[in-house]
Amino acid sequence: MGLLGILIGLAILMSLAFRGWTILLLAPFAALVAAAFSGAPLLAHWTQTFMGAAAGFIAQFFPLFLLGALFGKLMEDSRSVDAIADVMTRTLGPKRAILAVVLAGALVTYGGVSLFVAFFVIAPMGQALFRAGAVPKRLLPAALALGTSTFTMSALPGTPAIQNAIPMPFFGTTAFAAPGLGIIASAVMLGFGLWWLNLRRRRAAAAGEGYGETAATALADDLTVRELATTAREFDPNEIGAGTRSLQRPSATLAILPLAVVVVVNLLMAQLILPSLDFGFLAEPGWSETSLGAVGGVWAVAVALLSGILALLATSFRRLPQLRASVDAGANASVLPILSVASLVGFGAVVAALPAFEAVKEWVLGIEGGPLVSLAVATNILAALTGSASGGMTIALDALGSTFMEIAATTGLDPEVLHRVTVISSGTLDSLPHNGAVVTMLAVCGSSHKESYFDVVMAAVVSALLALVAVILLASAFGSF
Template sequence: MGLIGILAGLALLVWFAYRGWSVLLLAPIAALVAAGFAGEPLLAHWTETFMNSAARFVAQFFPLFLLGALFGKLMEDSGAVSTIARWMTRTLGPKRAILSVALAGAAVTYGGVSLFVAIFVLAPMATALFREAGIPRRLMPGAIAVGAFTFTMSAMPGTPAIPNAIPMPFFGTTPFAAPGLGIIASTIMLGFGLWWMQRAEALARAAGEGFGDDAPAPVDAAADDPLIRERASVAREFDPAEMHRSQATETEMPVLLAALPLVVVVGVNLLMSMLVLPNMDAAFLAEPRWGGTSLGAVAGVWSVAVALFVAICVLLAVSFWRLPSLRATMDAGANASVLPIFSVASLVGFGAVVAAMPAFEAVRDWVLGIGGGPLVSLASAVTILAALTGSASGGLTIALDALGPTYMALAAQIGLDPGLMHRVSVISAGTLDALPHNGAVVTLFAVCGSTHKESYLDIVMTTIVSALLALVVVIVLGSVVGSF
């Protein structure tokens, strides 16, 4: 009955989340369903297991959600994101519209700008560029996804994306874990995605297909849609409802100033990870007043948090006078982080209750028994959970909460580099999370004025297939030559 309860809880969570119900309600209900089938004490699991696990996630990662959302909102309202996108599109021109949109998305998201901010800024520009180039509107989501949905979230070393931060406390790694393998994976994702989209453009031109519907991108309607908001809340660290709670500047920044905060994020992250924190005397962290933790458990989060904080300070220093209302922008950025962090934390709480069920031992044994070695079983567990939850962050955290210590013990026995497990798990989280119910996918289609029927195949190829190809290569190389 316990296993039936786990499956019933998962089914309830997936079905109602797909229909737009709030995860804040669904996750505890689904957890109680799983506990009820197993005959476990319901209130104890809700207040002790569920809430304690959710609270730990908030305590660990809220600084990154808060600073990431705030940085994204400041980059949007200061005009920095639109400046970079316009510069990229002007430089490459309409003849390279797909490439320019993809690279613009990659530049801003790798620099720490939230995916949803990038989507809402890039879509109107992509509309104008695709219209001028005569490329079908239906190809816009795929072009944006190539750069913004894939390697800058999961593979590129040093990316400040939340999924890249989640394995760090479990494995004692940094944002630059397995950098060589990450660069190879990034090259595969970007190369395959661009090849697919350019192939799609060529086929459309050969068929005489033009831009199509000349209506503007429905950005405003998408930002205010409550269904989109609920689905988006578990996808990334930004609440789309806050897009219109402040006003963006109408003046364009110098492109070098616009890009400076992005460079600062990457540079400070690298400096903190490779130089500052490794040489820091952090023995005090073992004291009870600091939770008896270690530098390895917090260093990764610290490095990303400091990088985002310094970048925010730099951005304010070079552009605060451009903001129509600094207070409104700061408030909107801070508020944009609240619903996502609690939504993902609720998924984590659900996962903790499931992992506490006696029947979960059978699930764990099945996962560990998957052929191909620990990297394959780890990738399988993360991929499945990310697909079921529609969230890379939620699926990854649930998997590592339940299985992380087991894999660390196994890694110590066989000499497996935790950095390799970090990179494999993050890339895995970015594969099947992009199923049709994923909040980022739903938001992207709404903002671009497209539909699943028209554009989802491109999402499958540019995000799911490209990530799976990269994952296979990383696992094979990691198994043969180790981490590098």
């Protein structure tokens, strides 16, 4: 009965969440349904297990959600993202429209800008480029997904994406974990994605297919789109239209500077500054008896994002006509996403605490291929079921992270490999049709699942799965590098 309750809870969560019901109510309800089938104390699981796990997630990661959303909103309102997209447009032109969209998305998201901000700014640029280059508009969502939602989210060393930060407290790693494997994974994703999109472009040209008709764009504040989006990523798209955008663009140099600051400061903090300081006091009871390994990675990313914000304000203060409104919108954009993901984490904590979950755990650990394959499968399944890379990954790590660390300690497996495999795994099957980022991206591009989703699968899902296989094979043969 306990296992049946877990399955029913998951079914309730999936079916209603994908219809736009708020996860803030669905997650505790589904958790209590699962607990009820196990005969577990419902109120205790709600207030102690569910809320304890949700509160713990917020305590660990709210600084990154807050600073990331604020940085993205300021980059948008200062029109820095516009300036970067314009540089790509002028440099690569309509003949390389696909590459321009991919690189523009990759540059801004690797620098710390939320992919939703990138969607709303880069999509219009991409539409103009694709139209001028006679590239079918149905390929635009896939190009946008490849640039914003694949290697810069899960593989490229140092990316400040929240997905790359979540494993750090579990494994004692930094955003630069397994850099060699991450670079190879990034090359696989980018290389396969570009090959596929250009193959499709050439076939369309040979068939005489041009840009195509323009469809209506869905509103960002559509309730269903918003609920799905805030579960999938760290920015509430409802805040895109808040604040006031600058009338002038900054120069390309000033636009890119804050992104460079984020990357450089993250590297310096993670590799040089924090390791050189004495944080022995963290082991004391007053500091939760933690260690630098458990918090250093989050600290590095937080300081990097804060530095990027300060650099942006220093160079673009006069281009922010209503700074307070922009700051308020950025801060507000972080609240619903972190509460939504925290609710998913709470659901996972209740499920993991039920006796029936031991059977699930044994099945996962018994998967042939070793611990890396087991970890990849568990993360993939949970990311697919929840429609959230961050939510699915956190549930997997809360339930199995300590077990995999014990396996690593006994087998000599480097935790950095666990980090990279987990992050890449979270960004594969999360891009199924119901994923909030996919729904939002198609709406912004004026496309539909029927027109564009197959190419999104090839560029964002298949490319990531190929990269995941490559990383597991290389790590199994050579370890972390």
